[in-house]
Amino acid sequence: MGLALLDVRGLRRSFYGVHALSGVDLEVEAGRITGLIGPNGAGKTTLFNCVTGVVPPDGGAVVFDGVDITGWRADHIARAGLVRTFQIARGFPRLSVFENLLLYGDRQPGERVATALLRPAEARRREDELVARASAIARRLNLVRVLNDPASALSGGQKKLLEIGRVLMASPKLVLLDEPVAGVNPTLAREIAEHLRGLVAEGLTILLIEHHMDTIAQLCEHVVVLAEGRNLKEGTFAELAHDETVQEAYMGRREWDPLRRAAGR
Amino acid sequence: MENYVIAMAVSAGIYALMALGLNVIWGLAGMINLGAVGFFAIGAYITALATLKLGFPIWAGTILGTIGAALVGGGVALLTGRLRGDYLAIVTLGLAETIRVISSNMIWLTNGTDGLSGIPGPLRGSLSPTQFNLLYLGVVAAIVAVAYLLSERLAQAPFGRVLRAIRDDEQVAAVAGKHVMGFKVRAFAIGAAALGLAGALYAHYTSYIAPDIFVPLLTLYIKLALLAGGLGNNRGALIGAFVVVFFLESTRFVIPYVPGLSAVQGAALREFLIALLLLVLLRYNPAGLVPERLPRIAPS
Numbered sequence: 001m002g003l004a005l006l007d008v009r010g011l012r013r014s015f016y017g018v019h020a021l022s023g024v025d026l027e028v029e030a031g032r033i034t035g036l037i038g039p040n041g042a043g044k045t046t047l048f049n050c051v052t053g054v055v056p057p058d059g060g061a062v063v064f065d066g067v068d069i070t071g072w073r074a075d076h077i078a079r080a081g082l083v084r085t086f087q088i089a090r091g092f093p094r095l096s097v098f099e100n101l102l103l104y105g106d107r108q109p110g111e112r113v114a115t116a117l118l119r120p121a122e123a124r125r126r127e128d129e130l131v132a133r134a135s136a137i138a139r140r141l142n143l144v145r146v147l148n149d150p151a152s153a154l155s156g157g158q159k160k161l162l163e164i165g166r167v168l169m170a171s172p173k174l175v176l177l178d179e180p181v182a183g184v185n186p187t188l189a190r191e192i193a194e195h196l197r198g199l200v201a202e203g204l205t206i207l208l209i210e211h212h213m214d215t216i217a218q219l220c221e222h223v224v225v226l227a228e229g230r231n232l233k234e235g236t237f238a239e240l241a242h243d244e245t246v247q248e249a250y251m252g253r254r255e256w257d258p259l260r261r262a263a264g265r
Numbered sequence: 266m267e268n269y270v271i272a273m274a275v276s277a278g279i280y281a282l283m284a285l286g287l288n289v290i291w292g293l294a295g296m297i298n299l300g301a302v303g304f305f306a307i308g309a310y311i312t313a314l315a316t317l318k319l320g321f322p323i324w325a326g327t328i329l330g331t332i333g334a335a336l337v338g339g340g341v342a343l344l345t346g347r348l349r350g351d352y353l354a355i356v357t358l359g360l361a362e363t364i365r366v367i368s369s370n371m372i373w374l375t376n377g378t379d380g381l382s383g384i385p386g387p388l389r390g391s392l393s394p395t396q397f398n399l400l401y402l403g404v405v406a407a408i409v410a411v412a413y414l415l416s417e418r419l420a421q422a423p424f425g426r427v428l429r430a431i432r433d434d435e436q437v438a439a440v441a442g443k444h445v446m447g448f449k450v451r452a453f454a455i456g457a458a459a460l461g462l463a464g465a466l467y468a469h470y471t472s473y474i475a476p477d478i479f480v481p482l483l484t485l486y487i488k489l490a491l492l493a494g495g496l497g498n499n500r501g502a503l504i505g506a507f508v509v510v511f512f513l514e515s516t517r518f519v520i521p522y523v524p525g526l527s528a529v530q531g532a533a534l535r536e537f538l539i540a541l542l543l544l545v546l547l548r549y550n551p552a553g554l555v556p557e558r559l560p561r562i563a564p565s
Contacts, residue, residue: 054436078442086440092433095426096559103430104441108423111443113451116422117415127423128565135564148561170442 005030005174005205006051006082011060013050020046022229023060028174033196033206035220035237037213039250042226044209045087048176052084053077065173079106081173085180087209089159091166093152097143100151100162101134102127104169130169137165141195157188164195174205181212193218213262217241225249237262271398273514275470278405279463281506284490285409285416285499286459291488292497292557293425294452295432296342297354301460301487303361304334306479308461309468310368310375313384316469323387327465334461335454342453346446349435361481369476380475384468401470408466409503412459416499419455421560428452429497486513493546495553504554512542 006028013021021043028034036044049055051062053074062070064082072080083104092100108130109115109123116123138144141161146154154162160180167175180196181189193215200206210216216223217237225232225240227249233240240246241262283301290298311333312326321329345356368375375381387404389397419425427448430438439445468474486509494505516538520531546554 052440054440073444074436074439075442075444078440083442084440086437090434090437092430092437094433094557095429096562098562098564099426099429099560102423102562103426103438103443106442110423111427111448113419113424113455116419116424119418119422123422131562132565138564144564147564148559150559166441 003030004028005065006207007061007063008047008051009061009063011047011050011062012058013046013055014058019229021050021057021060024226024229025231026224028205028207029222030173030205031200031203032221033200033208033219035216035223036207036209036226037211037216037223037240038226038232041228042249043229044226045178046229047226048084048178048209051077052082052176078170081171082176083167083170083172083174084176085163085167085178087178087182089156089163091151091159091162093150095151096148097138097151097154097162098131098134098147101137101165101169102130104166105130105133106171134165134169137168141165157184160184160188160192161195164192168199172204174207175199176207176209178209179211180208181210181215189215217262268395268398271395271402273510275398275402275405277507277510278402278409279467279470280487280490280510281409281503282405282412282463282466283460283487284494284502284506285412286456286463287487288456288491288497288499288502289416289419289428289452289459290338290456292491292502293420293428293432294449295428296449296453297350298357298453298456299354299481299484299488300341300357300359300361301484302479302481303357303364304338304457304460305464305467305483306361306364306368306474306476307334307337308464309474309479310381310464311461312465313381313468313474314374316385317381317383323385323469327462327469330465330468331458331462334464335458338457338460339450339454341457342450343446346449358481358484361479361484365476365479368479375476378476380473380478382473384472384474386469386472389472405466405470408462412462413499413503416459416502420499424448424451489543491553493543493553495555495557497557498555501553501555501557508546508554512539516542 004027008024008026010023011021012023024047038044050057053072056071061068064080069077069080109126138147141164143161143165146158151162181192196206196219220237223237223240224234225246232249233243233246283305287298287301290296308330312330315321315326315329316323341360345353348356369378386397388400427443431445431448435445490505490509491502493508495501516535520535526534
């Protein structure tokens with residue numbers, strides 16, 4: 001196709017002889033939400049880790065926005081515009097919510113030692129810009145009241161929102177979200193799904209790992225199924241929900257309720 | 266007595282400078298450094314050798330000592346970049362001990378365990394001891410003030426924010442687009458520079474250094490200063506340094522009033538008292554006297 005924003009070819013990675021990924025292909029088209037599903041241990045998070053430079057792949061290629069980024073350092077990949085979240089809302093508990101957001105801002109002259117010491121006008125202006133952007137993102141995600149609280153004081157749901165907010169601060173082209181609604185209440189799950197939909201409408205591209213099938217059904221135009229480190233199937237959610245191989249991979253039996261229920265909506 | 270008080274103030278200033286340096290490495294970036302005294306020794310030996318053997322002026326030797334300690338610090342961070350927590354603690358502890366053993370055995374250069382004496386001090390020959398002490402106190406106070414202001418700028422800038430982020434989670438900091446290793450090396454070098462500068466100031470003040478001055482206990486005192494003052498903030502580092510020097514010195518006056526103690530027992534009791542004072546202090550102020558505070562930023 002050649003139009004894909006992210007193009008993963010034959011990605012391989014093993015841990016002590018266990019093949020977590022044995023040749024996975026994945027294309028993420030720009031401007032929409034692609035879902036990545038599969039049973040536990042399918043290699044979804046390892047795929048994220050290999051794509052984002054957190055874990056180096058053993059083989060295969062990752063092409064992002066026309067550039068081969070295979071084996072790049074995590075910080076280079078992030079600065080190229082490919083930013084991810086983590087499955088368990090990780091972050092910086094001893095930084096304030098505001099600082100968590102500001103940290104992800106791109107182009108920060110004040111991170112250089114000399115600039116930090118001399119504090120020239122240019123660095124202060126950039127910090128003001130980032131404060132304005134962080135404020136806007138906080139308003140959008142309903143985090144304004146907790147901006148100056150330590151991130152450790154947030155509720156589970158607010159932590160999920162902060163994860164999304166941090167990623168947005170980096171002005172990314174592609175966002176990899178690892179279970180953005182896991183463990184949050186249904187109302188907030190719908191709210192987060194709305195946020196994601198809104199962001200895609202504004203031009204963002206999202207690749208989403210999620211076990212919550214309702215969210216996948218609602219959001220994803222295209223869904224990729226992994227199982228045991230390999231591509232199993234891909235297509236629309238409706239196609240996959242009735243696919244026998246997908247159901248077998250998930251539960252080892254033909255009729256898996258959550259998939260069918262979500263497809264029936 | 267007044268000379269004693271001035272000398273204690275100078276030593277508190279040197280402790281404060283060390284605490285500021287260790288705060289960048291340990292307090293902000295979260296890298297455990299049990300070898301602080303090693304960088305202190307590097308600064309002291311470099312300036313002592315440069316002034317004694319090469320005839321450098323005091324200021325030039327001091328700058329050399331500071332740079333030397335910073336370079337070794339940056340190198341240590343590069344070598345140990347992947348080590349965390351306990352492992353980094355062991356390596357840095359080993360490094361400081363290695364420096365002490367080398368300085369004891371490289372007799373042709375360091376004069377071994379006899380140490381180096383006659384290290385010049387600024388205007389020492391033309392001033393009375395009290396005048397010299399006062400002059401030196403002024404110099405140390407000015408240097409500590411400048412170091413404090415620079416540390417504050419670093420801590421409050423985005424640079425400090427990245428260090429505190431690395432302290433919380435290195436991997437997430439990398440995903441946030443930060444070159445973690447680069448920041449660790451810089452933080453370690455900056456902190457080591459302050460430690461080295463403190464060592465150089467010590468050498469020119471006392472005019473004598475020897476390996477047995479640079480024992481791990483000194484590192485622990487600086488760590489205690491940071492814990493007592495409040496880890497992660499510069500005001501805490503300053504206050505903690507003064508508290509620790511005050512504890513160290515005030516216990517000296519209490520011991521003679523305890524009857525029936527030999528000198529050795531007295532010295533041991535002193536360490537007990539210092540430990541007790543710090544335990545009480547931390548029992549009531551678990552985050553130190555000046556706990557780290559998050560910056561308040563106004564949304565715009």
